[in-house]
């Protein structure tokens with residue numbers, strides 16, 4: 162048996178040890194963390210909906226009607242009217258014929274990819290794709306080919322040499338970089354090679370595009386260009402869960418074959434009710450996206466003046482490149498000493514040598530929050 166304690170010690174010595182904090186309040190820029198007040202730039206609650214009074218009220222109404230647990234998997238007896246209505250509203254929102262709820266984004270990704278592909282097929286993934294997309298590829302038993310980040314011409318070359326079913330998979334907005342995938346090029350390449358294109362828009366939906374329809378809408382694409390659109394509900398939507406939107410045949414295939422859909426308990430219906438309310442707010446509250454754009458501008462212009470190592474991002478994900486894990490951790494600790502919480506992102510989440518601070522902004526940050534962050538970074 163291997164010596165787990167020794168391995169943990171090595172991890173600590175390499176500045177790669179991870180630990181959890183205890184939060185004792187709702188999501189907000191000002192958090193109570195381990196008993197201290199901290200100003201947070203770590204949350205994916207981009208629109209500030211996680212503790213919105215109308216979303217909370219919808220959750221409570223949902224619990225009064227449906228109770229807490231859904232009782233079973235969707236295909237057994239767990240599929241409620243609330244789930245179904247949310248699926249119809251997500252289909253309408255994304256412009257696809259159908260949508261299907263999953264319990265988490267991780268489960269959606271492994272379920273979709275492994276339902277569509279098998280031995281002899283090939284999945285093409287951007288090198289910086291989210292771990293759940295990579296794991297889905299591995300689980301499917303298809304050949305997994307990774308292409309250099311956002312390198313559409315490299316991908317086109319790889320596709321030209323491939324037989325069998327082909328699936329191109331990319332983050333819409335890259336979760337640790339904040340940049341947007343070259344979706345128009347990917348859509349053209351997919352068409353030219355008779356491949357599926359799947360976009361995981363966990364960080365684009367709600368934040369980018371008309372009514373928050375995400376990175377495809379931001380880039381002027383329509384639903385036909387992205388036949389498989391996956392989104393999560395625990396980020397900009399402020400609730401929990403995930404969905405995939407696509408054709409009637411795609412959704413029915415997933416209901417029959419996606420094992421992480423079939424063999425798991427349905428989300429609590431009250432969560433679906435809360436998400437129906439947050440979806441309405443996502444679509445109508447344009448001011449939240451406008452406010453985010455303002456905050457991104459304020460942060461980037463301040464950071465530029467300070468000469469900080471910004472990355473090329475227009476989204477609320479604004480990483481500062483540190484290089485070594487040790488450096489990223491030291492920066493994060495020094496910010497925390499000044500009452501500011503920013504996560505240090507280290508390998509294996511990002512490639513070796515590209516550890517960074519991952520700063521995320523939310524529509525409910527105030528101007529003075531950004532100014533405090535910039536002062537501390539200075």
Ligand SMILES: *Cc1c(COP(=O)(O)O)cnc(C)c1O
Pocket residue numbers: 264265266267268270291293332336361363364393394395402403
């Ligand atoms: C967060 C995230 C997921 C996983 O979603 P969960 O609902 O948290 O499981 C998948 N893909 C991307 C790009 C993500 O950022």
